[in-house]
Amino acid sequence: MQSRVIMLVDFDYFFAQIEEVRNPSLKDKPVVVCVYSGRSIDSGAVSTANYIARKYGVESGISIYLAKKKLRDVDAIFLPVDHEFYEMVSKRIMDIMKGYADRFEQVGIDEAYLDVSQSVNENFEAAKDLALKIKQDIRAKEEITCSIGTGPNKLVAKIAADIQKPDGLTVVKPGEVENFLSPLPVGRLIGVGKKTEARMESLGTRTIGELSEYDVQRLVAIFGKVFGTYLHYASFGIDESPVQERGEAESISRISTLKEDTWDLGIILERANQLCEEVHARLMQQGFSFKTVGIVAVMADMSIRSRSKTFENPTNELALFKRTVKELFEKLLSESELEARRVGVKLSNFVKMQEKQKQLTSFIGTSAINLYS
DNA sequence: GTATGCTTTCGGC
DNA sequence: TTACGGCCGAAAGCATAC
Numbered sequence: 001m002q003s004r005v006i007m008l009v010d011f012d013y014f015f016a017q018i019e020e021v022r023n024p025s026l027k028d029k030p031v032v033v034c035v036y037s038g039r040s041i042d043s044g045a046v047s048t049a050n051y052i053a054r055k056y057g058v059e060s061g062i063s064i065y066l067a068k069k070k071l072r073d074v075d076a077i078f079l080p081v082d083h084e085f086y087e088m089v090s091k092r093i094m095d096i097m098k099g100y101a102d103r104f105e106q107v108g109i110d111e112a113y114l115d116v117s118q119s120v121n122e123n124f125e126a127a128k129d130l131a132l133k134i135k136q137d138i139r140a141k142e143e144i145t146c147s148i149g150t151g152p153n154k155l156v157a158k159i160a161a162d163i164q165k166p167d168g169l170t171v172v173k174p175g176e177v178e179n180f181l182s183p184l185p186v187g188r189l190i191g192v193g194k195k196t197e198a199r200m201e202s203l204g205t206r207t208i209g210e211l212s213e214y215d216v217q218r219l220v221a222i223f224g225k226v227f228g229t230y231l232h233y234a235s236f237g238i239d240e241s242p243v244q245e246r247g248e249a250e251s252i253s254r255i256s257t258l259k260e261d262t263w264d265l266g267i268i269l270e271r272a273n274q275l276c277e278e279v280h281a282r283l284m285q286q287g288f289s290f291k292t293v294g295i296v297a298v299m300a301d302m303s304i305r306s307r308s309k310t311f312e313n314p315t316n317e318l319a320l321f322k323r324t325v326k327e328l329f330e331k332l333l334s335e336s337e338l339e340a341r342r343v344g345v346k347l348s349n350f351v352k353m354q355e356k357q358k359q360l361t362s363f364i365g366t367s368a369i370n371l372y373s
Numbered sequence: 374g375t376a377t378g379c380t381t382t383c384g385g386c
Numbered sequence: 387t388t389a390c391g392g393c394c395g396a397a398a399g400c401a402t403a404c
Contacts, residue, residue: 014386035391045391048386060386063390081391108394110386193383193397224375255392292379302390306381342391349379 003174005127007114008149008157012166014110016050021143030076034064037257047081103243115243124173155239177237182209189234211235248286252279255344261300263339272325275345280318289314291349293324298342307332314351
């Protein structure tokens with residue numbers, strides 16, 4: 001095998017596009033898909049907007065209030081998120097793509113990596129044709145457009161997919177990788193966030209090209225052996241990480257907005273306990289045990305606090321989950337003078353439950369003492 | 374010092 | 387001039403072990 005051929009397929013403005021498909025009369029209007037918090041009329045945030053709405057400055061994360069203001073003189077459509085429906089459509093499109101891939105890796109609800117090396121016999125011209133065919137197939141079956149990046153590995157494919165969108169296709173052949181990457185800012189590399197980018201800027205390496213000229217030994221001295229060598233190879237577009245089906249989620253969480261800001265532990269725990277039950281139910285569906293319990297609180301000033309606790313041994317006990325959440329909120333609130341606006345709970349650090357353990361748990365019930373904890 | 378793993382915060386969608 | 391979700395994984399920061 002000479003070269004791998006990897007694609008990253010990204011569905012365009014996914015939630016809003018699905019709403020356009022469901023109701024085609026929306027297609028020529030600004031469409032804004034919103035998460036309403038229920039606290040007051042129009043409190044909440046924008047999840048996704050179509051490209052017409054984006055022209056007015058409406059983007060993910062801004063408040064619904066602000067989005068309405070930006071679109072006040074326009075015939076715009078505001079819709080609540082319908083996550084279950086989007087999951088269904090996503091799953092169908094994922095299944096279409098799996099048919100074209102030697103290996104497949106879903107990333108979130110609207111992205112996937114496809115290793116198509118064998119399908120195209122390592123030929124990048126054939127890869128371009130295949131990408132067009134995949135786009136066409138998804139469009140024919142689901143009326144959804146997507147943007148595809150194609151390259152010799154995941155790193156290049158991911159960056160390429162961002163070059164042209166919506167409905168884009170960017171193919172980067174192995175021989176073109178260095179010219180493709182070198183003018184781009186280092187922040188485009190996975191693993192390079194704001195802080196790392198700033199540190200690199202001070203070293204005079206703003207672009208990936210400049211990074212590739214930087215001495216490896218120095219990179220290792222500054223960023224450590226593992227990260228330093230990773231950066232060196234990434235700057236040359238070298239990435240051997242395989243496309244592989246992901247296991248189940250690494251964490252399961254739920255967060256929700258309170259009716260009003262409060263520092264009353266009783267009110268907070270009442271909501272948190274409901275969230276615990278929902279998260280725990282999902283955990284049971286997946287057949288996992290957890291080792292880590294986390295909480296998060298968004299305070300009145302929108303600052304975010306979180307706390308977590310990791311156990312020695314995995315457990316799946318709801319009562320322990322709730323008890324730990326209580327403990328963590330007590331700690332968090334005692335360390336903060338602000339009222340809470342939103343509260344959330346999270347489980348992570350999963351271990352697959354053994355059949356035996358599953359049966360034991362269902363037999364004894366939720367009040368059981370977990371033998372492993 | 375470096376590696377590793379855990380906790381907290383950040384950021385994309 | 388305020389406004390402001392929910393979920394996930396990545397990044398950053400810190401503690402500990404060697």
